[in-house]
Amino acid sequence: MTLQIHNTLTRRKEEFKPLHEGRVGMYVCGPTVYGHSHVGHAKSYVSFDVIVRYLRHVGYKVLYVQNITDVGHLTDDADEGEDKIEKQSRIDRVHPMQIAELYTKSYFEDMDALGVLRADISPRASGHILEQIEIVEQLIRNGHAYVSNGSVYFDVPRFAGYGKLSGRSFEDLEAGARIQVNPEKRHPADFALWKKAEPEHMMQWSSPWGKGYPGWHIECSAMSMKYLGENFDIHGGGLENQFPHHECEIAQSECATGKPFVQYWIHNNMVTVNGQKMGKSLGNFVTLKDVFKKFDPLVVRFFILQSHYRSTLDFSDEALQAVNVGLEKLLNTLRNLREEIAKAAVDNRSAEAAIDLEGYKSRILSAMNDDFNTPQAIAVLFDLTRETNALLSLESKFSAESLRRIGDFFQEFGGRVLGIIPLESASLMAGDAKMESDLVQLLVDLRTEVRSQKLWSLSDKIRDGLKKLGITIEDKKDGTAWRKG
RNA sequence: GGCGCCGUACCCAAGUGGUAAGGGAGAGGUCUGCAAAACCUUUAUGCGGCGGUUCGAAUCCGCCCGGCGCCUCCA
Known part of the structure; x- marks a missing residue:
């Protein structure tokens, strides 16, 4: 009985064979921390949590890396628009790093509640600027990237493997007129590795190309390869990241190292709300903090695991x-x-x-x-x-x-x-809970006494009263049990 | 327009060639002062529709209908 994993690269279930006997290197795209986590995050990270737990259960020593994106993720396409975190920081009038910190904490809080085990390493993109710059430099040296007006772009047509993950070709992209023509780019499908920063841009770093900040895709290549090696076992993420994010990751990583990047790509499907994709623009965004007001986080986890990770999950x-x-x-x-x-x-x-x-x-x-x-x-x-x-x-x-x-x-x-x-x-209970349970037990004992005298109305009064306080009574053959809920 | 996914009972949801898991809801019964919990029985001759391949199809192939996603940021 061997472990079969559906590999997005081949679109088939394949027997899982790690690169190194008994060890698994696994990277999962983490959240961009500019807002509270929503049910989509829950589905994704609960799914990958179970994957990690299971790999460990069957005996693998797993090194699990999941990044925190705290810079460079733009609101529009990968090359234009505003940095999401900076945008939020302007709205809240605080430093971008404060936004990142606030929502990183919020993220971990929600994930802890869901029983998602912490990754072994949770690297921040802003803490790995040097590593990102190094990869960009390497790509320029290899002729896979070019500098244009202070920004650096990846030369997509020069990489024959582009499209192998998503089944798309860059020619298709050219045909699809939805990509804005950026005069700095040689080809519409080229994507930014490094962006020149305007003076008012708060999060910027010095680089060989002047002040700027990293493109969105490059952080995952830098951090995954730094901690897991240039070729590692599993890369996971949401289906919506298959293209362009993961496709670009493969391109820049493989062109930088000349080696295959990832053995198994795992994509989990998305959450819908009333059958519709959940999105900020649609106004059907459900945060976990809101859900937890109504349901135990464990119920949310259970709900997620009752459908397969590659199926969509309708939330209600x-x-x-x-x-x-x-x-x-x-x-x-x-x-x-x-x-x-x-x-x-x-x-x-x-x-x-x-x-x-x-x-x-x-x-x-x-x-x-x-x-x-x-x-x-x-x-x-x-x-x-x-x-x-x-x-x-x-x-x-x-x-x-x-x-x-x-x-x-x-x-x-x-x-x-x-x-x-x-x-x-x-x-196990402690302190106040102990006192509480002793009090309930006292009432239950009292009720047993009353019931032996067949004083039903008094007995029911105790039971109804406890029910109102959230305590359920169950009379069994060998005595009365109680529980919360 | 290009790429892809899905359609299984009242609801949710597994099942990818061998005769329909599981959960919720409903019905009947057992237990019980009643309730709760639990147990037993029950609820799809059929898996969107029509063809085809096969001894055999929810599963494979073709067409059609319906829903959704990606191609712009999203987990």
């Missing part, structure tokens, strides 16, 4: 609501299982909970090995959920050891790999 409150119930079911089972394990630990039990965990494991692995099919993996978890619930509702008492194996399984695949189950330690 209704969809999240439906999925919320499903996740509750999963977590409820785990909660009941943990309670039962705790009971089993004090009793002396010998019955074996006979669940074919190896079977479940191989089903999850084959789902994940098939281009990271998380919806299928989750379906397997639901099958296990049903079997576990059935087991827990039986009269027979199973040994702590055999129940713990089931718990560990959930923890391993639902927790560590998919990240949709909170770690056991996170659910």
Whole structure:
């Protein structure tokens, strides 16, 4: 059973073979930090997070690099327009770096909430200006770039491989009249490696070509190659970046080094809102901070992983609501299982909970090995959920050891790999929470007393009151349980 | 105009040649003082339409219809 990855370069699923045995170098295009993250960011980074987690699960030592774009990303095409961060800084009347810092923090905050593990390295574009300049110089030396009026452009027609990722040719681009004619460029498809800065431009650096700032594409080439080498395993990003961003990255990187750049390109599909692409101009922008007001970040993560990363995902409150119930079911089972394990630990039990965990494991692995099919993996978890619930509702008492194996399984695949189950330690309470739970327990005990006297209306009054405070009561055969939610 | 993707039940969504996963919603039942949770049963002779290839097609090919994306910044 080998890992198959859909490679955008070949448009096929291919067996994954890293360049170096047991090690994986992976780069994913990070956010441009000029605003709060939205649900599109969530889909992208949750998807790649699971990919990294899975690669590690199957034993690879992964070096995961994800940049923070804090300069050079323009509002219009790659060669014209305003730097997005500078634009926002003028609106807010603060220094551009303050904008970048603010939204970098915001980004990490949201990603942490979603359970996205931090990349091993999160390089900032502004901190790698020298590396970018070096690549531009190399391209000029190689004859792949030319200086024009203080800016440097990549000479697209001279690179035969241009278009191999997106299936586009630069001739097509010429035909498509949407590209503005820039008199500094020799060919309309040529793109900026370095832009001359006007005096009022705040973010600018000295270069061999005068004061300026880097083009958008060059940072990813510089930072990926700096940390992962000139040829590395996986490069990921959003589908919308396939062209022109990734195509340009390949061109400038391969022309600078003379080596193939990336082995596997992975592109995740986009988020739509009510069936329409989400965009600022369309006014249907949904930030994560807004979503988190209504839904637990874990629900958002679960929602994302219930469709395949290469499918579009339509975002709506209704969809999240439906999925919320499903996740509750999963977590409820785990909660009941943990309670039962705790009971089993004090009793002396010998019955074996006979669940074919190896079977479940191989089903999850084959789902994940098939281009990271998380919806299928989750379906397997639901099958296990049903079997576990059935087991827990039986009269027979199973040994702590055999129940713990089931718990560990959930923890391993639902927790560590998919990240949709909170770690056991996170659910442990401390301080105020302890007091709160003691108080609830007191009421529950009181209600049990009242119920034994068949004082139903009083008993229901306690239950309804707790419900209003967000506590749900469940009367079971062997006692009353309660939970938040 | 060029490149590409998608259309599976009431909703979401897997399935890329062997006879339709999973979740939500609905219906019936078991348990229960009631509720909640859970379990069992049930809901697509059919996968946008029409042809073709094949012993066999949701899956491959062709045409058509419908929706969407990229080609300008976007995760």
